[in-house]
Amino acid sequence: xxxxxxxxxxxxxxxxxxxxxxxxxxxxxxxxxxxxxxxxxxxxxxxxxxxxxxxxxxxxxxxxxxxxxxxxxxxxxxxxxxxxxxxxxxxxxxxxxxxxxxxxxxxxxxxxxxxxxxxxxxxxxxxxxxxxxxxxxxxxxxxxxxxxxxxxxxxxxxxxxxxxxxxxxxxxxxxxxxxxxxxxxxxxxxxxxxxxx
Amino acid sequence: xxxxxxxxxxxxxxxxxxxxxxxxxxxxxxxxxxxxxxxxxxxxxxxxxxxxxxxxxxxxxxxxxxxxxxxxxxxxxxxxxxxxxxxxxxxxxxxxxxxxxxxxxxxxxxxxxxxxxxxxxxxxxxxxxxxxxxxxxxxxxxxxxxxxxxxxxxxxxxxxxxxxxxxxxxxxxxxxxxxxxxxxxxxxxxxxxxxxx
DNA sequence: GCCCTTTCCGAACGATCGTGCTTTTCTTAG
DNA sequence: CTAAGAAAAGCACGATCGTTCGGAAAGGGC
Numbered sequence: 001x002x003x004x005x006x007x008x009x010x011x012x013x014x015x016x017x018x019x020x021x022x023x024x025x026x027x028x029x030x031x032x033x034x035x036x037x038x039x040x041x042x043x044x045x046x047x048x049x050x051x052x053x054x055x056x057x058x059x060x061x062x063x064x065x066x067x068x069x070x071x072x073x074x075x076x077x078x079x080x081x082x083x084x085x086x087x088x089x090x091x092x093x094x095x096x097x098x099x100x101x102x103x104x105x106x107x108x109x110x111x112x113x114x115x116x117x118x119x120x121x122x123x124x125x126x127x128x129x130x131x132x133x134x135x136x137x138x139x140x141x142x143x144x145x146x147x148x149x150x151x152x153x154x155x156x157x158x159x160x161x162x163x164x165x166x167x168x169x170x171x172x173x174x175x176x177x178x179x180x181x182x183x184x185x186x187x188x189x190x191x192x193x194x195x196x197x
Numbered sequence: 198x199x200x201x202x203x204x205x206x207x208x209x210x211x212x213x214x215x216x217x218x219x220x221x222x223x224x225x226x227x228x229x230x231x232x233x234x235x236x237x238x239x240x241x242x243x244x245x246x247x248x249x250x251x252x253x254x255x256x257x258x259x260x261x262x263x264x265x266x267x268x269x270x271x272x273x274x275x276x277x278x279x280x281x282x283x284x285x286x287x288x289x290x291x292x293x294x295x296x297x298x299x300x301x302x303x304x305x306x307x308x309x310x311x312x313x314x315x316x317x318x319x320x321x322x323x324x325x326x327x328x329x330x331x332x333x334x335x336x337x338x339x340x341x342x343x344x345x346x347x348x349x350x351x352x353x354x355x356x357x358x359x360x361x362x363x364x365x366x367x368x369x370x371x372x373x374x375x376x377x378x379x380x381x382x383x384x385x386x387x388x389x390x391x392x393x394x
Numbered sequence: 395g396c397c398c399t400t401t402c403c404g405a406a407c408g409a410t411c412g413t414g415c416t417t418t419t420c421t422t423a424g
Numbered sequence: 425c426t427a428a429g430a431a432a433a434g435c436a437c438g439a440t441c442g443t444t445c446g447g448a449a450a451g452g453g454c
Contacts, residue, residue, distance in 0.1 A: 039403050042401075044444095049443080099304075107363075110366040152376050156357075156376075158364070164356075166303060199422085200430080225412090226412065227411075236432065236434070
């Protein structure tokens, strides 16, 4: 790996952190440059445009998400346990300083057509599908009811995460986590098959 | 009401619409001015700073929320029916073009201390408290279980709204509404007292 | 150690940002 | 109708935005 790739990765690391706080549009070449101790044009050279920078920030964030949330969950046993580690990892992920970059980016770009939105849409779809898939294998394992709607479950679960994100970060309510876990348990319980006693 | 107050209100109407799409920081004096067919300085004179403009945009949005969501709900019968109209009105409110301005503003400012965040925090708290209060009167009416946690319910309900907001606007999934209503029904059902047969 | 390539800097560009002034135009009360 | 006051325009400012370009500095293969 050459020198260029190296600094580019360092810049992206920093950029993701910044984007968590100020959003993808709040990202500024100048600010990013002085944080990386580079000249504006020096930094700019690594990305041919701001839009390209934003796209790479998204891709970088996605890599982090996969290694911190998705992969650890997929390594564990299928079904309900996998769903639990997915949920817990996701809680950690979005408790990082600045919150979840995808939550910020999605609300920022949900009304701005373009390549950035397209890329975000793809990633969000993948996350949604991941929940659906994990839940489906849970059904196959017999952990969840066969007539449960995976899409419904995915939207519900994402709601739990979003509400916790909001309650914790905006309202500053420390109880957000325990409520989120309670809501998660309620979802799981409702999805479990009726015990055939 | 003088001429000034009149145009100021017109500008704020427009500004709220714009803020739904581009956020409070995306608001620009220049853009706003030409949409209002005013000069930059002519518009600027109505608000002594951009920050003051943002604050007034928030207040304006709150007024709209109260007249379109809160008041209609509080006019109806207490308890579960009131909760239902609150929910339905809220769905309409955030289905407006650009989505809910508070969702956009909250994710934008949850990490930016200052008067704007303070004002947003106050409004968000009020909304949260409104859900809590409506649910409490539902308990008093005997519609909901006495041992149910109103704060838990509020966070859960807000999660349903946020997930629907996200699923509809970002993912563009038309089913978001029917899932949101199903989730709402599940919440209500779980909160109802055990039938004493 | 040389040479070509990559990486980075310095300076500058047009545009737009928020914000002050001064002056002109419009409202409105007496 | 007129004079006082409010509303809007016009213009300019410093700052910062994203972007371009030519040259200096550093990197890496031989």
